[in-house]
Amino acid sequence: MDFKRLFSFLRELNKNNSKEWMDEHRKEYHHIRDSYILWLNELDIKLANVDENYAPTEGKKAINRINNNLMFHPNKPIYKDHFGAGLDDKPEKGDFYIHLGINGSFVAGGFYRPKKSILDSIRSAIDYNGGEFKEIIEKESFVQTFGGLVDDEKLKTAPKGFENDHQHIELLRNKTFAVQVDLTQEQILKNDFQEKLVEIYREMLPFQNYLNKAITV
Known part of the structure; x- marks a missing residue:
């Protein structure tokens, strides 16, 4: 290519x-x-x-x-000003999105401002087993790859049905549960670009699995 x-x-x-x-x-x-x-x-x-x-x-x-x-x-x-593509694409599931553009390129996964039913399911999973989710997103290699969750607008208070002193309140206030890796054109032009994306996908997989399980259980 x-x-x-x-x-x-x-x-x-x-x-x-x-x-x-x-x-x-x-x-x-x-x-x-x-x-x-x-x-x-x-x-x-x-x-x-x-x-x-x-x-x-x-x-x-x-x-x-x-x-x-x-x-x-x-x-x-x-x-x-870009070519966008979503692999691992299935209804009610977070895809693996690739964005190649002149004003920025990146790969991302998860759910960006999902509809209420999906967001409610993710919050319920975090309420039930937020410790597992924290282990995934705080893993050293995950943080090195993604830096953390995509920084997006949050609720100012606890979502309906949750208390402000919930142990995972900072996660529950999120409206977006997604991760992203910015790409340079130099990285994209290298012969090993596909392999780089495979490694990013591999690192993202436990995160995606947690979210996908949350919205299907």
Whole structure:
């Protein structure tokens, strides 16, 4: 996969964000997109070998549309400045999201501001067995990889049904239960980029398993 070509295309698209420009360069776009889909297919197989509960996700299904949804965000440009893809994709489950963009690249997993039913289930799991969750997110290698949970807005007080002196109140106040690793273009352009993502996924797996179990039990 020629990621240098991918980023070059995104930079030019960002400068010329119009349907006219895209129509003129659609052949180039489809070449890059198709190459990336094949690359995602390879990564999908590698991740499935790491996790017996992995949800196989073909690259064609994993990759997101490059068009912005102007119906809900009319002030956004027509096209995104990144390629996004979600592997290990299954309903009501945290996927393994890959974001390659000219204004930042990262991989992430977990649940970013999930709907109430999912958030309630995660909080119930933490109430029941928050010690196990803390062991996962405080493990040295986990902290070295992710730094901790994604820093997002929290409740100012305890969520409904919990007391302010709950032993895991700081976790319970979270609205987001996700982790992220920022990536440099230098890392992405290296030949071992897929292997790096496999190692990140491997480190993320106990975290994902805890959350997925919380919302299915």
